[in-house]
Amino acid sequence: MKEPSNAKSSLSEQVFVALQAKKALRQPLTNTKPVMFADIVAYVMGKSENADDVHQAINSDLSKRYIYKEVLNQSRFAVGLREAHAKSTGEIELRRGQGFTIKLKTSRANAQQCYVILVLDETLLDGNKTSQLLSDTDKSIVLHICGEFNHEHRHQRLQFPPLFDGKSQLMITADDERLLMLKDINNELSLC
């Protein structure tokens, strides 16, 4: 490396380097975007660009989780509450919500893959507001799964393709955390 030509330039270099370091230290506060209300709204509606950041923030920041729950409560059109009955044997293959059903089917071709099939009931489709919402063929449906594990909040979301004939389906791998959460009857489901 070239020697600095004189003491002055070496000092200015030092200060420049120090300032850069100082700036870098502060970066998380200023330059990384904090997760804002609008991000959470977009996340709930399945439009988020920074989904991972939002997911992280909701899991770790109490005020963000509060906003998430509030927004979710106010924007879901159907809900599947925690199921109270006990099912002792076998895997859950069906979750029923108020106005919808979710079926879980292991693929015949590959046991490691599982279909998640969402079926909306006639009653829900007849509803004034929701039918208008659902007749929009571009609108994808977002399923939020919220629950607790070891007293810690957990949530996941699944984004279904637009409905066709009141149905939509997608495929995920058998060890996907979203699938495991779906199978846990203690978790609450919301459709947005």
Added chain:
Amino acid sequence: MTAHQQGLNDSSALALHGVSDELLGMLTALRETPSMLTPNDKFAPSDMNDLSQAIICRNYGHSCLRLSYLLAAVILVANGSDNNSKRQSPLLQVFWFDEMVNAKRFREFFADIELANLVFDGSFLKLSFDGEAFDISPTQVGYLSAFLEFLVNIIPGVLAKAEQQLADSSVKSVKQFATDLQASLYHFLKSHLSEAQDMRRFRFISTWLDEQSAADSGGITDGTVLRFWQQVAIADEDGLGFKRFRTVAENFSSYVQAVAIGQSKKALNYCVSIGYEVESGELSPEHLEHIISDNDDGLDIQWLGGNPKFLSKQQLALITPILHVGIARDKLPLTLLRASIFGDWQAQLIQATRNKGKGKNSVIDKLQQGCELDYQQYLANLSKLLNDAQKVQAALLHIFVSLEQGEFFSQAAFVFEQAVLEQVQQQLEACHGQIEGHGMYELAIEQFFKQLAAFKLQNRVVNEQLAIAQKAFATNNRVGFKDMPLVDDLPIYRFGGETLAHCLAIITSFLQKTQPIVADNQIGNDIFAADLAIFNAMFNKLYEV
């Protein structure tokens, strides 16, 4: 750079002073909020500029009221229509899913709506709640929705609160909601902006300096501060506290610091080039280094008066003001002197005026008594303190050497002359060399203390110095120095020695600055006589005798 430009520059630097990084980050994030309906940002840049300005200048009172009316109107319309299911929040629907952020969408939303107390006539939304009229222009909606977006991020549950509180469309609830918003905002900004009163004082100083800038462009000097006080103290009706010279001095010193920090923040943000062309706007590296290092100077030294007692209460009171003024110490040395000496006098006068029982006579007495010290006496006190503190350092040295601790070497650096220090270091090196295989320094230190007696015999100066240290310890009767402390208690002694050394360095440099100005000669005496006359006249005017 002209004086006027300099003024503008300082003023914009001042705007950044005291704004927390979190708040700045939030404003930036709001600016970049993506729209869910279009590929652009949700809010227009001009609306965001207005919002940032309103928040940072704490000018949001009326916005809260306008927003409350707008929300009440939206809730009124949404509750009136059937096609909204009750489960969904109308505010969430309107401002987030439908993104009512510009005049066009506002017009679409309110078009064709005619209710008893809400009419949109194409140019204004006319509300009349309880007979009171309020108009909202569609062009305001961009700013107001950005304001709402800001609020939902800092006030949890504000949307639900609004929907509850504003549902009855009464003036009372709208005003109450606006007041609640203001209170929450005020509470939030408390920890993210500097105090409004501080800001007012800074603005006042900044404006005054702007007016003066035609006359002098040499920056802020001791003369500026004195002139400011003379002009402003008499006319201080705003209750900004500029009657007290000490307040003026403190504010100027914070002002100088605030501008400097604001400028360095701006420099970071806009990558001002660092260099020596000050005229063309470059920042010199020394200046930056100075600001950054002085920034953390809010050194807490009061514990030095505890147990062990390194300094007495009076000594702490004497040096605390000097340690607390940061860069102003170098820029405004005379102001600091004046604040110390005449500030005490003024404090006594204020006390006397409050003491109504004794009436005016006690004020006159105090005025005639004059101030207790002149500059040279004050500086002599400081020098004496330096001397005493140096003895404390020597006593500390004795403690470390008696207990054979490695701290001896760092403490020696504060006590010994350079030449003596070098001899000690050579001896340590020699001990290090004696250890087989150049082992650890701990062993070398052990070796050093083993050979210390012999070393002292060979080296007369070191012997003398250590004898002085021993005497300093023996004559020190303060708490913590009466008996030899335990080895376990040593950390606080070491830390005390370091802090003391830091303080002494600052005071020494302050003495070096001020002593030449007020030296014991004709000029020095004249300065004090002139200041005394000025302060005497001012006090006479201020306290109306």
